[in-house]
Amino acid sequence: MTSSNFLTLLKVFTEIVNKSFKTGNIEHLKAEYDAQVGSSDNDRKAALHQAFRDLLLTKTCDIPAIEDFINFAVAACRQEMTSPTIPVVLLGDIFDAVTLDKCEQIFTYVENNVATWKEEFFFAACKHNLLRMCNDLLRRLSRSQNTVFCGRILLFLAKFFPFSERSGLNIISEFNLENITEYGVEGSEMGDQLGSSEENATGNQLKIDYNLYCKFWALQDFFRNPNQCYNKVQWKMFAAHAGSVMSAFSSFKLEEPRSAPSSSSSSSSSGGASRSVPMEIPLEEQVRETGHFFAKFLTNPKLLSLQLSDSNFRRSVLVQLLILFQYLNSTVKFKADNHCLTTAQVDWLKETEVRVYKLIEESPPNGRKFADSVRHMLSREELWNSWKNEGCKEFKRPDAGGPGGTNSSSTGATAATGGSNGEEATPPMPIRVAMKRPRRALGDLIQDSTKQGKFFMGNPELTRLWNTCPDNLLACKGEDRNFLPSLEAYLDGSKEKHDPSVEWRALRLLARQSPHFFTLFNSPSYKVADYLESVRKKIQKDKIDVQREVVQEDTPMHPEQGETEGEGFGAEEETDQMDSELLKTEQLTPEDKNTHKTITVTLDQMAELAPSIGKDWKKLATKLGYGSDEIQYCESENATVTDQCRHLLQVWFEDDMDASLDQLAYILEGLDLLVAADAVKQMISALTGDDKVEEISD
Template identity: 30%
Template sequence: MEVAIENRNLDALKELCKAEKKLAKDDEIVTAKVENLLKRRGFKVAEQPSATKEEMARRHFAFAMNCMRTGLCSKGIPYSTLQDLLETSSIDECKQLFSIIEENINEFKQPGMMDSVQNAILRSCNDLLRRLSRTAETSFCGRIMFFLSRFLPLTEKSGVNFMGHFNTANATVYDETDTESEALLTVATSSTPAAESEDIEVGEIEEDNAKEITVTPEMYRQFWSLQKFMSNPNSLYEKDKFAVFKRDLSAVLSLMTSNKLEKPSAEEEEAAERKERKKTSADDVFFAKYLTSPKLLPLQLNDSSFRRYFLMQSIVIFQYLTAECKFKPASKKMVLNEEQAKYISDCEEKCYRLLSDTMPRGNSFKDSLKRIMQREHEWNMWKNANCPDFAEKADKGAMQMYKKKTRTPFNPTNLDLGTPELTKLWNYEPDVLAACRADKRKFSPSLANFIRDPLDEMDPEQQVEEQYKSINDSAFQWRAARLLMAKSPGYISKQEKSAEPTTNIKEFLERTMYNSAKNIDEFKAGIEAREKKEEEARKKVEESLKRKLDTSKAKSSTSSPNPYADTLSDETLAQLAADLAGHAKQLAEVFSIGSAEETLKKTPAKTFCLKVLKEWAEKNGRSGKALLNTLISDIEVVEIAQKSLRKIQEST
């Protein structure tokens, strides 16, 4: 059997075991013999040189696994041989042998195998971690912890620190004597070049243009004394110790706030990102415990990584102090009072602010840390619930194999916009542009339907009061302006240079709608009849005024002055404007001045009338008779003008 195991001849080992079982008549004795020979062969493999040990170990482990599958040995023997190899090998050899365990993790997690090897794997990993240095062999420690996190089930109590124990033996040693710390801090903060060159030790880096932070011996002791609270947060529930923690932490945060790190330039940030991208997993990284020399603290506070370590420590402690933890002893009343809780909340916000101000990429680092702390909170709540198995909430049905969906070949004639509704909407009409231009999509009313009611309201025969007209509504005015601009040819008309701009939108829209109705067949007949009636009424008024004028002429004596024969002088126009000032609006309507209301708000009535009369007189030869004929459309205005002219004639 020993030769068959050494040559890894499984068939020969099977035949020998059958023969042994017939002679011994006890299967357990034969199995124990095979297991003993496998373990002895494992010790011989451990004696191999480092160059060939890993390969020999792989072959022996594979042979032991085949023996286990055929029932020649128990399920725990293959890993037991690996465990013996790890215990008798150096650290460098263990790094190579551990890859065998990592590669066979799926074999170890099989239902029948898991119960046999779980405790052995956990024990050997813990033994390795005890042998390793956390600072010099950080990478290998991480491999072991990562393997355990993948191998052990999530509900395994040994991997979650269920009782919440702290490593109180993690003490940070620093100089607590006043004389030594004061002397070192004095040297460290010296500004003379000679002192700087003398005090820089081997391995230290002299930073140019670094902002100097003054650290007193008291600040040095306050900063490093906080580490004892970090390693044992439960002590902070004592009132006296919390007061010390509050005093020291406030001093440190104030120092960091008053001495913010300078933001690097864009070129420096870009260079740092390029350097970060070039880093590979094979880069050697050394993780050291805090260096507590008084000479280093001013430089450490200028380092962004050092600040982040300290601020992250503080945030973790803050969350622990305020979290509800099942394992906190209820008898000790480990709860913060209202004042302490408010201080912790304020300090947490300050730490996050300092992290966002710590470059490079301060805001992204702060956001990442918040997500990590949220995950930590959820992890704590899961532990409070006694670590329930997530498998209980999973689907009870058997897992189905993933069926790959059949791919639909691309067809350019069939449009697919991603969802059935979008595709249906796009394929609603064959020509989408034509469908958008279809008549059924034109929601604006026709011009005839829109102006029908306003035209009726403008008709004097309808006797619609001014306050009830549609044109007074601002919304109607906006819609009318938009529609007339698009469909009425007279909306934009060429105006004379001397004409004043239109400021009364109401009158402008009424005039435009009325002129537009003249070109619509539906309204032509009604507008012609309306204009005919208005013309007849105007003629009647003119005839009536003429008869009154003729009657006044007959009554007057032959020596009476004739107001129509004289030319209108500037003095006459000024007197006439003064008499007509009370009827400025009617005068503006007679001369068809649209913006009279706005102008009268800014200009006195007499000045407005004088301006209007002068402009008319310049264009019409200053004829008094022509002026009265123009004013005849308004009886009240023409009578006032006639009396004023007669009065002026008599006085002269």
């Protein structure tokens, strides 16, 4: 397709798409598309794609219009006027053109239309584009500041791709070796004793010293990389550390649940805590009152004695041991050939596993129920392990009412409760039925809350939070929850503007709040502080322009003003001159007022400076960022050295928006061309009328 034909089609389709979108008539666009019979289908699609992309970039400020335009593009795809990838391409374009705050709002549209992207018509063509778009967004986001947005993107990918998508699976069973747990002594006064001792049932005392502390936290390295256990030396270390930790758990008394004060007087050891409680409290009520979760525990040595008495902490470590035991005993497709256990090691794992389950059952609250849940979860994990060994085959929904429906479900239940060690493990002990208080019906609770004008959320804490404000959505949008300052206020209020941390925060705010972040600056001597100062001036100038437009719109035009065009033009010119003077006097800082950046350099003045630079103009050209081919072209076009230098200065002053006499003098001083730098300073003094020009310093 020739360029003239493409431009003709692009102009036609741009007008038709714009009109069809405003009227919401896709059939009008279809008719015009079919009318272009003189061009091939590929030529028409290429021109229509470009028309869609050009029109979308004119709607960056109107998010509802962006969503409607994407829906219009989806409708065009269904009419086979564009390729199925064009809606995702448009989304990628708009995400690249707007700030992060608007990206988060537009991404809601992507989430709500996940069913559209999963259609057979779009999925095969768009899945790679959507994945690339989401990865580009994740690279722009901060994992600490934009945690919620990052989580939304990952959840969308999980909903969009099928469960058996290989790009989201750990096919070769790699471990996260970067998850390192750091621990050590903090302070020299720690000594041998870390905490107080507790007496166990036999009257012995548990000594919580630095040796136990190191053994305890050294287990995390084996949990991080279980393959170490196949090494004989590492296995001995792991077995010794695990035995010491379980002995500590057996000897150390657990804290009683806060929701059962009567149980503290009826037990004196960890074993008695789970066997002598007269009445078990339902697990649901205990979770409501004391439920908590820690992704990682602190490793401070002074906390070990408190952690050993925490039931939740103990369960976390014991479950990690069971997971490790299961991995060592199971058959994994990608294990090395030498990764196998001896008979003695297998026997040790069996004995230790029984001991670990016993410790879990003795950990209040509801130790036996928790142990049964862990045993069930690990048996289900065997099914996932088998699925991965078979190559992660795609899941297919069985036919409803098929002959194998009942048998398959019963087989799955048997497999879930069996597993590799289902025959060897001892059957679970019968669970004591807990006495429960009669609970009111959920409908009655909701009805009573509605009569009082409140919400009932089923959880005491959620109910309290939900009733804090009559309109919670309005409270979440309140200005008091916006802790980010405006960019202009931050730049004006920052005292240490050359501090790297201040510059970094200013750039983060600029990326979120202003499109000026995407302007290019490639001057050799451009500092971040100077760039931020120029952005601040641009923002202030934009505000003045907006205010001037508002004033002009609100001011009615008098009849005599419309009769004489010359007077109107003079008034507009006078307004521009006033704005220019305002920018010069009010918006420039005292440092910028002395840099003479507003001086216009003429060709005669460039010719006057050229002899002082002379044959060193090539060194100056290299410093200004020009390549060897550009220098050679300048040398071939001009005969004398003076003309070559003058041509270089002319090109630099025309192309570089930040070119100035001050910057030229600064660069010449850096190149040790002091004579030329003095000539530039004298020219500055002559142009500004100053008898004394300050020295340019770094």
